Amino acid sequence: MTENSEKDDFSTAEELEAKRAFTTGENFHARKLLGLHKLGNGQYRFRVWAPNAEKVWVVGDFNDWQVTDVMTCDGSCGIWEATLSTPKPGDLYKFRIQQKGGNVIDKFDPFSVKFEKRPNNAAEIYTLQEKKWKDGLWHARKKRSNYFRRPLNIYEVHSSSWRHHDDGTPYSFSDLKETLIPYVKEMGYTHIEFMPLMEHPLGASWGYQLTGYFALSASYGTPEEFQDFVEACHLQNIGVLLDWVPGHFSVNNDALAYYDGTPQFEYTDPDRAKNIRWGSLNFDLGKPQVQSFLISSLLFWLETFHVDGIRVDAVSNMIYRDYDEGPWLPNHEGGNRNLEGYYFLQKLNAVVKKDYPEALMIAEESSSETQVTGLIETGALGFDFKWNMGWMNDVLRFYEMDPIHRKHHFELVTFSFMYMLNEHYILPLSHDEVVHGKKSLMHKMWGDRYKQFAQLRNLYTFMMTHPGKKLLFMGSEWGQFLEWKYDEGLEWVDLDDALNHAMQQFTRQLNQFYKDERALWELDDVWETLEVIDADNREESVLSFIRHGKRKTDFLIVILNMTPVERRGFTIGVPYKGTYREVFNTEMAEFGGTWQSHNPDCVSQPQAFKQYTETISTTVPALGVIILKPEKIKVTRKRTSGKGAGES
Structure with a gap:
């Protein structure tokens, strides 16, 4: 991420194009448009996508959580906006949404990069600064190598249970930088793969029911600590992979679920929206704005943290309508393939490979009915590897x-x-x-x-x-x-x-x-x-x-x-x-x-x-x-x- 990506310095024409691209599924850096951004004059601009909301306010520490700061809506794209001078770094905030039908609820910022520690989930007034990376040699070597014909030996880690301090608290990424990296190097692994590090409300989900798709979980440390960790790995010739969950998300009322009171991120059909197996909600992978959201999330982790690859969790749930335990209907061709999920994954891999050809795209997929790895042009999903x-x-x-x-x-x-x-x-x-x-x-x-x-x-x-x-x-x-x-x-x-x-x-x-x-x-x-x-x-x-x-x-x-x-x-x-x-x-x-x-x-x-x-x-x-x-x-x-x- 460049230092300008945290600042909202769009020209009018650029802003209009960014909004148009978001609504057509082509804005792959949507966090530069949505969420919180610090302006050059010290003010903060807030934007949130809630197309069917009736009213939206920014509430937080800076206004005593009262509905004094009203947001205005661009009706062409459903994005609400407010520019405020009262917030200061470290303040907490949410969006108070009068949903369609009149229900009023506080929702978190889907594009925030930093939240307070769970079980609370307010976003923080925070600006992620540009890091001067020192891992150029690592990335240069990756570009010259063929990872299909190189050793790849992954140590899978749940970051908060690898090791605890004597008082029972888990290691932060500052701790892991000093302990996990030397251990992995000594043990001879080539890569570390982390179970999801993104913000999630319940530790028992192991991170697989996400809320904040752009935020390192506050329980694991700060974004800067994780950046430093990845850099230190690269300096020791160790790659870093992340698990990521674009198929389904947490049902918590204060998160993405029915955000504006309507099926916004999830499918309109309640049977398709509900994920019975995991007690979560399925993304509507055919909706353009959802595609912009998810692809922007993945690219954010590649860009901001220099990670070397992503393992996409539960791909079978994304490409088969009958994967879950509930009722299902065939697609318009009469089959069980979730065509929206299938084409979304092809699009995802195509976008990633265009900008990051050396990034490893890995699928956890349990069937043999769909070609997962290989060229998209041949009908495959375009992943590099499959479990x-x-x-x-x-x-x-x-x-x-x-x-x-x-x-x-x-x-x-x-x-x-x-x-x-x-x-x-x-x-x-x-x-x-x-x-x-x-x-x-x-x-x-x-x-x-x-x-x-x-x-x-x-x-x-x-x-x-x-x-x-x-x-x-x-x-x-x-x-x-x-x-x-x-x-x-x-x-x-x-x-x-x-x-x-x-x-x-x-x-x-x-x-x-x-x-x-x-x-x-x-x-x-x-x-x-x-x-x-x-x-x-x-x-x-x-x-x-x-x-x-x-x-x-x-x-x-x-x-x-x-x-x-x-x-x-x-x-x-x-x-x-x-x-x-x-x-x-x-x-x-x-x-x-x-x-x-x-x-x-x-x-x-x-x-x-x-x-x-x-x-x-x-x-x-x-x-x-x-x-x-x-x-x-x-x-x-x-x-x-x-x-x-x-x-x-």
Whole structure:
């Protein structure tokens, strides 16, 4: 954001154009028009969109919350306006609206960038100053990189429950700057993804029922603190992603809900407006002013805070009329697609990519009926990445299972190889999987405590070696046993335990291994990245495959043992004659396992195994994973074709 964006210095012609564009869904910087702006003469101008209101006043500390400051309406666009000289910085204010039908209610400013702390929600007289950013090198590097073929390993964070002070208060972003950033850097993650930071009235919603779409929640600190946090991340080569919720919003009466007494932000049809599943209201995504509002919100976070990308929450709710639990009607074509939501998301991604081509646009979407990632011109929604919910559900179901039954359900860990490039995927082990009685990732694992840690290491290694980008929720990196609690800090005391501490160090080394090994991300978006060695060994429940880099000699062999039985003399096919060295073993003592040393190097033998003419034999630890790398090989074999990803 430029320093002028907080000031209302429009010419008459510019103001008319800004209002016209807002009403046609083309004003993507609507916060420069609406909300609160300081004028050059020290006065403040207030503007609010309330097209069906009968009267509107500005009320606040500066007029004792009385209806003395009346706003006037531009009837052509439904925007009310007042210019006042009495407010001073720090004063609180709202808009008192006589809604259609005569009801009078105080509403918050939808375009405010700063509110008082919840449960109160008055906006603050506040001017966001221009920041002189120092992260130019970070952004220059982003422009030169292809994020589809770069490592992307995300640490998902709920900012107010990552860590608490001794008195129980959560860390602010000033605190997180000094603690979270060094921790993420030490642990080897490439990005932090925050659950919604925008203003919301109830902590129990985790931020997914928003009110202030342009405001950092006052509970988390000031906008300047968050700007400084993002800058500090970039100086440490860490990206920052934000969750954002454009599909539905809070039902609170003093917020967006039926703002002017009519369906203003929500659908006119009450069945479409009501979101039963989340107890919220759905945006009317076909209304031009709503499109201007939402797209302006997203661009505001990219511009003002230099964040590197946005994860759009609950996309399925936006693109399917029958996603919710209530009654629904087909669209005019007779189908279940919410055409307004579909075209809005295409428009959103097109606008973002025009101005910020390097910004990551990520979708949380659980169906397979709509192409989410890819070019809009081909009918896709235009996102860069999609959470792979199918992989997540399948693998967690598999790892929760008693190993004696896993041979009967082996497709749960192999089926994703068949569709791994249908979209550009992120493999998420997210906050949704460690709440509401689902148990923590550690607690989901089968067996006694030792076996649970062994399987957690196995699971994380499978995620890291499976094609796709990665995401892990905070606390899972050391195997926190308790479910996540949004109003408490993580169980850092766990790290006094030797196994939890070893698990944390395992995750750190696995993250670094992922970044170091180009074969795990260099060809992440092409079928040649994966070559299945053996996906048919159900009886022993051992899965083996190869991840390829660009060079023929740059590849890794991954062998996962899904049972508590050590496999000695275990034989698999290999692509080339030569020597293979074990470079990673999840059962090393330093990780909490029992192995004191790695397997000896494997020398291939001329023996047929499926499509291979050479084999190696080694020991695969119980519930463990080993990764081998070619040490000395003779490249005489033509690489398996792209069909290898689906072969068995």
